[in-house]
Amino acid sequence: MLNMNPAYEGKAKVVYDLGDRLLMKFKDVVTAGDGARRDEAPGKGALAAKTTAILFQKIDVPHHFLSYEPPDSIVVEKLQMIPLEVIVRFFAYGSYLRRMRVEPLREFSRPIVEFHLKDDTLHDPLVLEDDIVEAKMADRGELAQMKDMALRAAAQLRDFFASRGLQLLDVKFEFGRSSSGLKLADEISGDTIRVLYHGEHLDKEYYRKTGDVRGLLERYRKLLELISLEQLR
Ligand SMILES: Nc1ncnc2c1ncn2[C@@H]1O[C@H](COP(=O)(O)OP(=O)(O)OP(=O)(O)O)[C@@H](O)[C@H]1O
Ligand SMILES: [Mg+2]
Numbered sequence: 001m002l003n004m005n006p007a008y009e010g011k012a013k014v015v016y017d018l019g020d021r022l023l024m025k026f027k028d029v030v031t032a033g034d035g036a037r038r039d040e041a042p043g044k045g046a047l048a049a050k051t052t053a054i055l056f057q058k059i060d061v062p063h064h065f066l067s068y069e070p071p072d073s074i075v076v077e078k079l080q081m082i083p084l085e086v087i088v089r090f091f092a093y094g095s096y097l098r099r100m101r102v103e104p105l106r107e108f109s110r111p112i113v114e115f116h117l118k119d120d121t122l123h124d125p126l127v128l129e130d131d132i133v134e135a136k137m138a139d140r141g142e143l144a145q146m147k148d149m150a151l152r153a154a155a156q157l158r159d160f161f162a163s164r165g166l167q168l169l170d171v172k173f174e175f176g177r178s179s180s181g182l183k184l185a186d187e188i189s190g191d192t193i194r195v196l197y198h199g200e201h202l203d204k205e206y207y208r209k210t211g212d213v214r215g216l217l218e219r220y221r222k223l224l225e226l227i228s229l230e231q232l233r
Contacts, residue, residue, distance in 0.1 A: 011035050012048070012191060018075070021066065025073045026052075026187070030216060032208045034120040039213045045072035047220040048189040054227050055188040058160045061153040063184040064176065079176025079185050082138055085116040085124055086146055088154035089170040093194055094205075096170075099126070105169070111154060113147045118174070145182050146175050153184055161195055164226045166202070169194035190220045197222065 007017040011031045016023040026045035031038045049072045056065035064076040089096060092106040115132060116124045129143050138146070150173050158168040171193045174186035186192070190203040201209075202223040207216040 012187070017078070020078055022076050022078045023069065023073055024076060030204065030207055030213060032204065034123055037211070041213050041217060043217055044220065047217070047224055048187060048191060049074055051189045051220070051224050051227065052187040055157065059153045059156050059184065061149045061156070061184055062181065076185065077178060077183065079178050079183055081174065081176045081185060083118040084132065084137065084175070085118050086150045086173045086175065087114040087116060087170060088112070088150050088173070089114070090154070090158060091169040093169045111151060113150055142182060149175070149182065149184060157188070157193070164229065165197060166226060167196040169196065190223055195223065197226065
């Protein structure tokens with residue numbers, strides 16, 4: 001593994017090609033503002049990999065996760081990625097507040113699904129379904145499927161988090177195509193969800209607001225501890 005050349009290196013992960021699978025190694029780095037801010041974060045890779053492994057296994061929607069490779073990696077099915085971020089929002093937060101005049105944490109009457117273009121130089125803009133179809137990134141059928149899958153996965157995560165005393169505000173998914181249809185891909189970690197514990201962020205929002213890496217790692221550890229607990233009966 002160690003003498004393999006990475007097929008791809010992003011901000012959060014190094015990806016190794018294993019043929020029809022990928023090994024994704026989560027980096028000990030935290031970034032914000034589309035990479036404008038970046039800090040070393042020792043131990044973050046292991047926390048994000050473990051969190052991702054646990055959360056994919058809570059989701060009853062087709063996904064790419066195959067195995068956790070301690071301490072900081074996962075093996076997934078290699079997919080043809082769709083360059084979109086699909087966000088499901090239960091409460092108003094983040095970029096939603098820059099586009100609509102509502103108070104932070106307003107609960108939506110039903111979850112909102114957004115498509116964003118995965119493009120850091122454009123700052124991952126919100127795009128229309130017509131934009132996506134016009135650019136031939138996905139067809140109408142795939143858009144409907146992504147929405148449906150994202151809503152179901154998000155509701156399952158919300159209910160699981162609620163059982164651990166955590167409040168899921170929003171979650172960001174990526175999708176890819178396999179020979180058997182669309183699957184949820186990438187990661188589900190403190191970097192890609194917003195989740196409150198007694199009103200406090202156990203997600204990357206804490207770092208965005210404070211720049212405090214140690215505090216972020218403490219919060220990621222707490223998040224992992226809460227989702228790792230055996231279900232109480
Ligand atoms: N199952 C999969 N098959 C193929 N590619 C995948 C799969 N799951 C995730 N990816 C891609 O692997 C890469 C993971 O690396 P990483 O998240 O660090 O980079 P990035 O998303 O390109 O950039 P960044 O997160 O830095 O904006 C992403 O490009 C992601 O879209
Ligand atoms: Mg990424």
